Amino acid sequence: xxxxxxxxxxxxxxxxxxxxxxxxxxxxxxxxxxxxxxxxxxxxxxxxxxxxxxxxxxxxxxxxxxxxxxxxxxxxxxxxxxxxxxxxxxxxxxxxxxxxxxxxxxxxxxxxxxxxxxxxxxxxxxxxxxxxxxxxxxxxxxxxxxxxxxxxxxxxxxxxxxxxxxxxxxxxxxxxxxxxxxxxxxxxxxxxxxxxxxxxxxxx
Numbered sequence: 001x002x003x004x005x006x007x008x009x010x011x012x013x014x015x016x017x018x019x020x021x022x023x024x025x026x027x028x029x030x031x032x033x034x035x036x037x038x039x040x041x042x043x044x045x046x047x048x049x050x051x052x053x054x055x056x057x058x059x060x061x062x063x064x065x066x067x068x069x070x071x072x073x074x075x076x077x078x079x080x081x082x083x084x085x086x087x088x089x090x091x092x093x094x095x096x097x098x099x100x101x102x103x104x105x106x107x108x109x110x111x112x113x114x115x116x117x118x119x120x121x122x123x124x125x126x127x128x129x130x131x132x133x134x135x136x137x138x139x140x141x142x143x144x145x146x147x148x149x150x151x152x153x154x155x156x157x158x159x160x161x162x163x164x165x166x167x168x169x170x171x172x173x174x175x176x177x178x179x180x181x182x183x184x185x186x187x188x189x190x191x192x193x194x195x196x197x198x199x200x201x202x203x204x
Contacts, residue, residue, distance in 0.1 A: 035161040041170035044184035063129035066122040071095040112144040137167025
């Protein structure tokens with residue numbers, strides 16, 4: 001390994017001191033706590049995966065976690081099997097599959113309403129610390145549910161309850177209401193770009 005010069009050490013010291021000062025300043029300003037509305041959207045892969053990673057962190061803290069999967073449900077998934085092993089997780093997949101498979105708008109709307117009824121009951125239940133509403137953005141984009149009623153119910157949840165909403169094409173009203181929005185974009189994809197099929201442990 002090359003020897004680091006005193007000049008490089010000095011530059012590095014000044015840079016890290018500046019970063020720490022900026023971090024300390026931000027940390028000092030961030031003094032309050034609240035339940036966050038978190039939105040994972042965008043055309044890239046990983047929105048649900050990120051939500052479940054956060055949910056698993058909450059489980060590790062002993063928090064009560066609720067999950068409602070819209071659209072999904074026609075196919076068994078390993079993450080559902082894992083989360084159902086925890087006593088502090090209530091996991092519900094209430095979907096008939098993606099709309100290009102069902103091709104039945106009336107059925108899709110009815111299923112979306114059933115899923116929302118379960119989600120709404122969780123949002124008013126004070127025991128939940130975090131609720132994941134997986135693929136809700138799709139449902140709202142297709143206008144299968146009244147977006148204003150949905151956001152009103154989310155807003156009335158317990159003050160310190162976190163809600164994570166996933167799905168591409170998040171409506172602007174959802175983005176405006178959110179505390180944290182992450183857009184995941186596709187740079188390279190094995191299925192679309194390389195013809196590699198969905199695989200166990202990666203997609204399901």
